[in-house]
Amino acid sequence: MAFRYYKRIKLGKGFGLNVSKSGIRPSYRSKRGSISSRGFTLRTGIPGLNYRKNFSKSSGCVLALVIMISLILSFSFLACTSNDEEPDCGTYNGHELFIGPQGGCYYINSNDNQVYVDRSNCNC
Numbered sequence: 318m319a320f321r322y323y324k325r326i327k328l329g330k331g332f333g334l335n336v337s338k339s340g341i342r343p344s345y346r347s348k349r350g351s352i353s354s355r356g357f358t359l360r361t362g363i364p365g366l367n368y369r370k371n372f373s374k375s376s377g378c379v380l381a382l383v384i385m386i387s388l389i390l391s392f393s394f395l396a397c398t399s400n401d402e403e404p405d406c407g408t409y410n411g412h413e414l415f416i417g418p419q420g421g422c423y424y425i426n427s428n429d430n431q432v433y434v435d436r437s438n439c440n441c
Contacts, residue, residue, distance in 0.1 A: 321337075321338070322337055322338050323335070323336070323337050324336040324337070325344075331345050331346045331347050332344070332345050333345075333346070335353060342354050342355060345386060345389065347389050347390075348360070349389055350367075350389055351389075352386055352389060355371060356369065356370050356371035357369070357370055358370075406422065406439040406440055406441035407438065407439055407440040407441070409424055409434050409438050410424075412424035412425065412426070412432075413425075414434070414438060414439050414440075416439060416441060417431070417433075420436070421433050421436070422434050422435070422436045422438055422439035
């Protein structure tokens with residue numbers, strides 16, 4: 318039985334250094350996966366099911382690393398910019414109306430609070 322030493326030093330915003338017996342390697346982790354100079358892992362959203370790919374020395378690691386970092390960053394950006402609100406449903410006293418998750422009609426006031434109005438005011 319072999320012993321394995323592994324330590325991750327967090328640098329912030331998903332970046333870190335992986336320290337092991339074979340050396341120190343930089344890596345990036347996000348909700349969608351991780352990437353390092355050795356390979357990448359993609360999370361599927363199903364607990365315990367991941368896809369892992371190791372880079373070989375002749376596979377163009379730099380190109381694959383750049384592609385994977387750009388994919389992970391784009392997925393992270395898309396996850397941060399998703400909008401849960403419904404499209405425009407009309408106006409009420411100069412405010413844009415939205416449909417809530419349970420079907421209520423509301424607008425956002427100047428204090429960023431949801432103010433619910435009668436459902437008949439919504440046109441969607």
